[in-house]
Amino acid sequence: MIGEGIQSTNQRKHSYVQDRVEVGFFTDPSVCIGCKACEVACKEWNQVPDDGFTWSGNSYDNTGHLGASTWRHVMFLEQDRAKGDQIAGPMSLDEDPFRWVFLSDVCKHCEEAGCLEACPTGSIVRTEVGSVLVQNDVCNGCGYCVVSCPFGVIDRRPEPLHDAGGAFKCTFCYDRQKSGLVPACAKVCPTESIVFGRLDDLRARGAERVRQLQQSGYNDAQLYDPTETSVRGIHAFFLILGEPEAYGLPPKPQIPTIYLKSAWTSAFTTAVASIIATLVAFAFFS
Amino acid sequence: MTINSPSEKRLEELREQAWKDGVVPGKGVDVAGGPIPRKPGYYGQPVVKPPVWTWEIPLYFFFGGMAGMSPVIASGAIIFHHLDLARTAMWIAAVAGAVLSPILLIMDLGRPHLFLNMLRVFKHQSAMSMGAWILSAFGACVVPGLIALELHGHQIFPGTLDQLLRAAAGVFIFGSAIFGTLLATYTGVLIGATAIPAWFLHRTLLPIHFGTAGLGSAAALLELLGHRIPTLNFLGFYVAGVETALLIWLSIDKHGAADRAIHEHGTGWLIRIGEILNGPLALVLRFFSLVPFAAISFLIGSLVSRVGWIAVGKVSGSDPESVFAAESY
Numbered sequence: 370m371i372g373e374g375i376q377s378t379n380q381r382k383h384s385y386v387q388d389r390v391e392v393g394f395f396t397d398p399s400v401c402i403g404c405k406a407c408e409v410a411c412k413e414w415n416q417v418p419d420d421g422f423t424w425s426g427n428s429y430d431n432t433g434h435l436g437a438s439t440w441r442h443v444m445f446l447e448q449d450r451a452k453g454d455q456i457a458g459p460m461s462l463d464e465d466p467f468r469w470v471f472l473s474d475v476c477k478h479c480e481e482a483g484c485l486e487a488c489p490t491g492s493i494v495r496t497e498v499g500s501v502l503v504q505n506d507v508c509n510g511c512g513y514c515v516v517s518c519p520f521g522v523i524d525r526r527p528e529p530l531h532d533a534g535g536a537f538k539c540t541f542c543y544d545r546q547k548s549g550l551v552p553a554c555a556k557v558c559p560t561e562s563i564v565f566g567r568l569d570d571l572r573a574r575g576a577e578r579v580r581q582l583q584q585s586g587y588n589d590a591q592l593y594d595p596t597e598t599s600v601r602g603i604h605a606f607f608l609i610l611g612e613p614e615a616y617g618l619p620p621k622p623q624i625p626t627i628y629l630k631s632a633w634t635s636a637f638t639t640a641v642a643s644i645i646a647t648l649v650a651f652a653f654f655s
Numbered sequence: 656m657t658i659n660s661p662s663e664k665r666l667e668e669l670r671e672q673a674w675k676d677g678v679v680p681g682k683g684v685d686v687a688g689g690p691i692p693r694k695p696g697y698y699g700q701p702v703v704k705p706p707v708w709t710w711e712i713p714l715y716f717f718f719g720g721m722a723g724m725s726p727v728i729a730s731g732a733i734i735f736h737h738l739d740l741a742r743t744a745m746w747i748a749a750v751a752g753a754v755l756s757p758i759l760l761i762m763d764l765g766r767p768h769l770f771l772n773m774l775r776v777f778k779h780q781s782a783m784s785m786g787a788w789i790l791s792a793f794g795a796c797v798v799p800g801l802i803a804l805e806l807h808g809h810q811i812f813p814g815t816l817d818q819l820l821r822a823a824a825g826v827f828i829f830g831s832a833i834f835g836t837l838l839a840t841y842t843g844v845l846i847g848a849t850a851i852p853a854w855f856l857h858r859t860l861l862p863i864h865f866g867t868a869g870l871g872s873a874a875a876l877l878e879l880l881g882h883r884i885p886t887l888n889f890l891g892f893y894v895a896g897v898e899t900a901l902l903i904w905l906s907i908d909k910h911g912a913a914d915r916a917i918h919e920h921g922t923g924w925l926i927r928i929g930e931i932l933n934g935p936l937a938l939v940l941r942f943f944s945l946v947p948f949a950a951i952s953f954l955i956g957s958l959v960s961r962v963g964w965i966a967v968g969k970v971s972g973s974d975p976e977s978v979f980a981a982e983s984y
Contacts, residue, residue: 426673427698434700444697483850489784490769491776509772510765512707513783516849516972521703525765534765614979617697621982625848625855626780632847632858639843639866640836644727646870646893651731654889 407554478604487517696975705972720869722752723839726831800827839869853971899934929960
C-alpha cells in the first residue's frame with residue numbers, strides 16, 4: 370500500500386485494518402466551520418445517548434467536554450488579541466481583535482495509552498490500525514481508566530441507562546474501519562477539518578498546513594502532538610492556534626505508569642518496615 | 656454600542672450567572688464588542704476526569720488496610736506463642752479482607768456481575784490488576800489459614816493431624832502476612848499512579864500512609880477487642896509516630912496550584928483532621944496511657960483521611976489549573 374500524500378482520503382474505501390496500517394485523525398481548526406456535524410454523525414452511527422440539554426453560556430458550545438456520551442466535541446474559543454497577534458479576515462488589529470476558533474476534540478488514541486495500561490480486565494486493547502478500543506462486553510466498570518487518562522477523555526456512563534456501568538469513549542469507528550469505511554466524523558466533515566488517513570501521511574499534511582498558515586500570518590499555528598513526553602505521540606493530533614491550555618489540552622501530558630516505580634518502592638518499603646516493627650514489638654515489648 | 660449600554664450590562668450579568676450556575680436560562684444579547692470571559696483552560700472545564708468512585712472505595716481502603724496488616728500481627732503472635740491474639744487477628748483479616756473488602760469493591764463496579772473479569776489478565780503495569788490479584792491471593796491464604804488455626808486451637812483432631820494443621824496454619828498465616836502488606840499498601844500506588852495532580856504528586860507518601868494506617872487500625876481494633884498488651888501499645892506508638900511525621904511532611908511538601916486541593920480547599924481538611932487523629936492526638940493519648948481512646952482516635956482518623964484523599968482527588972481532577980501547574984513537577 371502506498372501513501373496517499375496530502376490527497377483526500379476521507380471519502381474513499383480502504384483496507385487499513387487488513388493491511389495493518391497505522392491510521393489517525395488530523396483535526397485542523399483553521400478550516401472548521403463549527404457545524405458540529407461530526408458530533409451528530411458520531412452519535413448517530415455509534416448510537417451514543419444524549420449528553421444533556423443545557424445551555425452553557427460558553428460561546429456556541431453546549432456540549433462541554435469529552436465524556437462517556439461525548440466522543441466528538443466541537444470547541445468554540447473566543448480569543449482577543451492577547452491570545453494571538455493575527456486575526457481572521459481583512460480587518461486590522463485596531464478594528465477588531467476578536468478571533469473565533471473551532472476545534473473538534475476527540476480521543477487522542479495515544480501511542481502509550483494510560484487507559485489501556487490501567488485496564489485490569491484487558492477490556493481496552495490496541496487495534497491493528499493503532500487505535501485504542503474499549504471492548505464493551507468485557508469492561509466491568511471499575512473506573513480506573515477514568516483517572517488514568519491524561520486527557521480526561523474516557524468516562525463511566527452514569528446510570529440509569531440500561532447496562533450503562535462500563536467505560537466509554539471514541540472507538541475510532543473500528544466497526545466501520547473493518548469494513549473499509551472512513552470513521553463517521555471524518556466522513557461527514559464538510560470542510561475536511563477532520564482528515565482520516567495513514568498516520569505518516571497525516572503528519573506530513575499537518576506539518577505542511579502549519580507552514581502554510583504561518584506564511585499567511587498565523588504565527589501561533591502549531592501542531593499538538595506530544596511526541597516528546599511519555600505519551601510518545603497521539604494518533605488523533607491537532608493543529609492549534611495559540612497555546613494548548615486554551616483548548617484544555619495539557620502541554621506535557623504524561624502516562625501515569627511512569628509514577629509506578631516510585632510508588633511501588635514506597636509500598637514495598639512500608640511493607641518491610643511494618644513487618645520489622647511488628648517483630649520488634651513482639652520481641653522486645655511482650 | 657458603548658461599554659455602558661444596557662445590553663452590555665445584561666450581557667455581563669448573563670455571563671456572571673453562566674459561570675456561577677453553568678447554564679443561562681434567560682434570553683441572550685449580541686456579543687459585539689462585549690468582554691471576552693476569562694477562565695483557566697477551556698472555559699474552566701476539567702482537563703483530566705475526576706474519579707467516579709463513591710463511598711465504597713475509601714471504606715474499602717480502610718477495611719483492606721486493616722485486614723492486610725492483621726496477619727502480620729498474627730504471624731508475630733504465632734512466632735511468640737500468643738495463640739489467642741493470632742486467632743482474633745485472623746478473624747479480623749477474614750471478615751474485613753475476605754468478606755467486606757470484596758463486597759465493597761464489587762459494589763463500586765459499574766457492572767458488578769462482571770467482577771470476575773478482573774482475573775482475566777495479569778498486568779504488572781496496572782495497580783488495579785495487581786490489587787485484584789493481591790486481594791484474591793490474600794483471601795485464598797486467610798480463609799484456610801483461619802480454618803486451620805481454629806481447628807488447631809480447638810484441638811479437633813488428634814496427634815499427627817493436629818501437627819499438620821498447625822504447620823498449615825503457619826504457612827497460610829505467613830502467606831496472608833506477605834500478601835496482606837501488599838494489600839494494605841497497593842492502594843496508595845493505585846491512586847498515586849494516576850493523572851490526578853494531588854494524588855500523583857504524593858505517590859511516595861500515599862503507600863506509607865495507607866500501609867501504616869492499616870497496621871495501626873489492625874492493632875487498634877485488637878486493643879479494643881481486649882488485647883491490651885505492651886506489644887500492641889508499642890505498635891500504637893510506632894504508627895502514631897509515623898503518621899505524625901507524614902502530617903509534617905504533607906504540610907511542608909506543597910506544590911502551589913498543583914496540589915491546592917489539599918492545602919486550600921475544604922476537602923483537604925479531611926486529610927489533615929484524619930492525620931491529626933492518627934498522628935499527634937493518638938500519640939498524646941497513648942502517652943497518657945489512655946489506650947482505648949488512642950485506638951478509637953486512630954481508627955476514626957484512618958477512615959477520615961481515606962475519605963479525604965478520595966474527596967481531594969475529585970477536587971484536584973476538576974481543576975484545570977492544577978493539571979497545568981503539575982506538569983512542572
